[in-house]
Amino acid sequence: MAGPHAPGTPAARWKRHIVRQLQQRDRAQKALFLELVPAYNRLLEKAALLARFSEKLQPEPNSVVPVSCQGPWEEELGTDSDELPSPATLRMKWQEEEKGLQLVCGEMAFQAVEKSAALGTLELELEVRRDRLAALEAQVAQLRATREQQLRQVEARRAHNEQLRAAYDELRAHAGLREAALRRREEEARELLERLVQSKARAAAERNLRNERRERAKQSRVSQELRKAAKRTVSISENPSPNDPSEDGVREAAKSVVPASQAQALEKEAVETRRRSFRSASATSLTLSRCVAVVKGLLDFKKRRGHSIGGTPEQRYQSLPVCMIARLPTWAQDVRDAHLSEVNAVRFGPHSSLLATGGADCLIHLWNVVGGRLKANQTLEGAGGSITSVDFDPSGTQVLAATYSQAAQLWKVGESQSKETLSGHTDKVTAAKFKLTRHQAVTGSRDRTVKEWDLYRACCSRTIHVLSYCNDVVCGDHVIISGHNDQKIRFWDSRGPRCTQIIPMQGRVTSLSLSQDQLHLLSCSRDDTLKVIDLRASNIRQVFRADGFKCASDWTKAVFSPDKHYVLAGSGDGVLYIWDVDTGKLESTLRGPHCSAINAVAWCYSGGHVVSVDQARKVVLWS
Known part of the structure; x- marks a missing residue:
């Protein structure tokens, strides 16, 4: 370098x-x-030259300057000059x-x-x-x-x-x-x-197929036994044992098994044979018990006609009994900082004593309502993202949650870790609800799909593609209702592949709530209104507004009271608003512990308690 x-x-x-x-x-x-x-x-x-010239030109005393002497200064004066300057003039000039x-x-x-x-x-x-x-x-x-x-x-x-x-x-x-x-x-x-x-x-x-054959063979045997029983004479002893059926029950059983004419003959014969003491009560009770067993077998056969393809009966849960009178909440009975960040979802169990809350800290807390207080029961872990929705199955033994991790999580009450992960969505899951059975569920997502799930196999059984992403879903007997960001509520037949009805709204739909009798639907939307839709006539029955009420986010939830007489929603200023469904008037407002926007509310099935959750981690129990 x-x-x-x-x-x-x-x-x-x-x-x-x-x-x-x-x-x-x-x-x-x-x-x-x-x-x-x-x-x-x-x-x-x-x-220097001028000095030398001046020294030379200094005139000596009595000396005359010769005329012929010319110096340089004379040349300057010119040769034609006739007169020469005097030395004094030249000296002055030189000086x-x-x-x-x-x-x-x-x-x-x-x-x-x-x-x-x-x-x-x-x-x-x-x-x-x-x-x-x-x-x-x-x-x-x-x-x-x-x-x-x-x-x-x-x-x-x-x-x-x-x-x-x-x-x-x-x-x-x-x-x-x-x-x-x-x-x-x-x-x-x-x-x-x-x-x-x-x-x-x-x-x-x-x-x-084997069960069908067996049931057919059993049905044929039952028919033969019924025909034999119709031809057989039944006698009853005068002193039946305490364990034997009563006369009226036997007579009714005989009437239900044999034809009317033969029943009358049997009844006459029974009256005549009451006086005969030599007939044994054991034979009589055996014959009657056999008849009752045959009838019971027929009833059991009819009940088993609804078995699923796997041979296990599909257990369907009827709707919970409707609360006759729901009490309006008046004061905050308990306040808790339940989560590490904002709380997005709350839900009561079917027995009103168990409560679930889900938040942005990816946790679900289970609470027991004991003596007007919230008592911590269990924490469910394993969700990969923020919880946006929670729901109990009809039996109250399972919890389903929608998360921002593009999946829904399923827990069994009593187990802290997730039992199943329902993955298949490509964006945030915003809603997850059980159907009327504990082995079927529906989820809605921002990937513009609604999915039905078979929880037996933890797989998707049906995918519904929608033009707008879904904010909430509810399930009826044979219908799935979804609320969307394009200001529409869509109805889907669970037995068919297409949308059966669309009801337009004036704002983005944030939540849906179905009444216990499945006749009315409550919707909350971003135009700061709540609407009650009559599902029999497919029209809007009531619209609720109030000064100060503001729907704060796309996941704000509103609910019916258990008796369907009131609707409840939380506002962006931390106030609870309660409207009367029949009159449409604002019934009451509740102000108290909430200092930020209320995300969700829940009304217990017994009608005695209300729970609200907000963005400041608070869970408030109202009574």
Whole structure:
């Protein structure tokens, strides 16, 4: 590598530039003196010459100047001049010229002094610049050394990066092989699962066929036994045992088993044989118990007609008994900071003693309502994102939650870890509700789909594609109702693939609530109104507004009271508003612990308590 003063280097170039600048300045300043110094020298010479002439022309006493003598001054006067000036005139003239020359010499001497001083200043400035140039050269040398060191570090880093890149390429190739193996394993598992499902379906079909054959054979046997029982004579002893059925029950059983004419004959025969004491009560009770068992078997057979494909009956839960009178809440009975961040969802269990709250801290807390207080029961963990909705199954043994992790989570009450993860959505899941059975659920998402789930197999059984993303869903007997961001409520037949009805709103739908009798639907929307829709006539029955009520977010929830006489919603200013459904008037407002927007409310099925949750982590129990 070239040295710091080698020719051609940047240092040599800028040094030459400085030298050229100094030389140019020297020439420019010297040019000013080049004309001045010769003129000054000429003046000095001329002054010296005039002095010598003046000394020579000093007249001696009694001397006469010869006429033929001519000097230079005479030449100036001209050769044609007839008269010569006198010496005194010439002396005066010489003295004046001498004074002028002295003045000029003084001025030139002063200018020379000034130029000398300026030259000294410039020399000092040149010295300063030379010192600065030396300092800059030292700094440049130091920077060059630092640059060389950094270049060496860059080379070392580049070599290290090359090693890391090679290791990364190797790991990437290894990961690609692992991913390919994983895909093969997943395909094999999928094929095995499909074969398993097909084998289970075939086994279930065969089992159903065997059950049908068995039931038909049993039905034929029952028919034969009924025909035999109709022909058989039944006698009753006079002193039946306490465990035997009563006369009226036996008579009713006989009437239900045999025809009317034969029943009358049997009744007459029974009256006649009451007096016969030699008939044993055991035979009579055996015959009657056999008849009752036959009738019971028929009833059980009718009940088993609704079995599912797997042979296990699908347990459907009837709606909970409607509360006759719901008490209006008046005061805050308990206030808790339940979560680490805002609380988004709240739901009462079907027995009104268990409460679930879900928040943005990815946790679900279960609470027991004991003596007007909230007592912590359990914490459900395992959700991958913020909780947006919670729901209990009709039996109260399972909890379903919608999360921002593009999935819904299922827990069993009593177990802290998630039981199932319902994954399949491609965006945030905003609503998750059970249907009338504990093994079916519906979810709505911002990916513009509504999905039905079979919780037996933890798989999606149906996907409904919608033009707008869903904010909330509710389920009836054979209908799924979804509220959307495009200001529409859509009705979907769970037995068919298409939308059966669309009801437009004046704002984005934030929540839906179905009454216990499934005849009315409550909607809350961002136009700060609540509407009650009569599902029998498919029209809006009542619209609720109030001064100060504001729907604060796209997930604000409103609910019916259990007796369907009131509707309840929380406002953005932390106030609860209660309207009368029949009159449409504002019944009451509740102000208290809430200092921020209320996200959701819940009214227990017994009608005695109301719970509200807000964005400031508070859970308030009202009574």
